[in-house]
Amino acid sequence: ETGVTQTPRHLVMGMTNKKSLKCEQHLGHNAMYWYKQSAKKPLELMFVYNFKEQTENNSVPSRFSPECPNSSHLFLHLHTLQPEDSALYLCASSQGDPGGKPQHFGDGTRLSIL
């Protein structure tokens, strides 16, 4: 139990579907992150929210749309995805002051695009 919960754990969807990934943290942190993890590649930072405000968007295609309604919840809305978007999507949280503060990760959502 890491204090960061992601649902669903697995998701299979067609390219025309719309789905959402959910992340909830119970650690009292105020920064939340979405990462993409592909096999044998470094973690790719997608989005960062600090105190519910988006502070980073690392050139992510618009078919990925984040939402952060409060500092405990983070969503990733998916639409019209491509096969290369199949990956493990990890959510993380940390204290808002980043210096030296580790990020705590959820177990991820394994996404497969048909």
Added chain:
Amino acid sequence: GQNIDQPTEMTATEGAIVQINCTYQTSGFNGLFWYQQHAGEAPTFLSYNVLDGLEEKGRFSSFLSRSKGYSYLLLKELQMKDSASYLCAVMDSNYQLIWGAGTKLIIKP
């Protein structure tokens, strides 16, 4: 560009010692993290180094040399449960984590 290098895979024997190296080139430096990730699970925080030297935490130690852009994670008295991927990440001048691709450690009996 920013770059983190670590070996793709290593094999070691139960009860032995293994050292996993990480070299980095980043825009600024605000610390280096090591994480452990078992297959299908979340990465979990192991250690943080911001000053040169060795940090020891039980069977695990982490070393940093900022002048050389180099770190290593040392695992002693290896156990089968240590089979996992080990991720090196550097916090750059913008406080963003730059990640290595991870080292898959295989422990053999």
